[in-house]
Amino acid sequence: MTGKEAVLHAFDRIFDKAAAKLRLECTTEEKADAKHHFAERFSAVLDVAGQVTMPEVPEAAMRQMEDAIDQLSPAQVVGYLAAIPLAHQTQELLRTIAYRAAEQRLLEHLVEQADDRYGGN
Numbered sequence: 558m559t560g561k562e563a564v565l566h567a568f569d570r571i572f573d574k575a576a577a578k579l580r581l582e583c584t585t586e587e588k589a590d591a592k593h594h595f596a597e598r599f600s601a602v603l604d605v606a607g608q609v610t611m612p613e614v615p616e617a618a619m620r621q622m623e624d625a626i627d628q629l630s631p632a633q634v635v636g637y638l639a640a641i642p643l644a645h646q647t648q649e650l651l652r653t654i655a656y657r658a659a660e661q662r663l664l665e666h667l668v669e670q671a672d673d674r675y676g677g678n
Contacts, residue, residue: 558613560606567614567622568595574623579634 558566572591576583583591596603
C-alpha cells in the first residue's frame with residue numbers, strides 16, 4: 558500500500574468517527590465528495606506520500622486521532638467550523654496585501670533607478 562492510500566484509508570475511518578460524533582448520516586456520495594475535497598486540498602502531501610510504500614497508519618495513531626475527536630466539545634466543533642471560512646477570507650486578504658506591497662516596492666525600485674542627471678521629470 559502506498560502512503561497516499563494509507564492516508565486516504567485513515568481519512569475514511571476518521572470521517573466516520575467525526576460523523577458519528579456529530580450524529581450525522583452522510584451518503585456514500587457525500588463521503589466520496591468530502592474525500593475528494595480532502596485529496597485536492599492535500600494533493601502535494603499525498604503526491605509525496607504516494608511515492609512511499611508503507612502499511613496502514615498505525616493503530617495507535619488512529620486511536621489517538623479518534624480519541625481527539627471524542628474529546629471535542631460542541632463549542633470546539635462549532636469554533637473549528639466557524640474558523641474555516643474566516644481563515645479562507647483572511648488568507649485572501651493577506652494575499653492582496655502582499656501583492657500591493659510588492660507592487661509598491663517595485664515602483665519604489667523603479668523610481669530609484671530613474672536617471673535624474675539631466676533634471677529628470
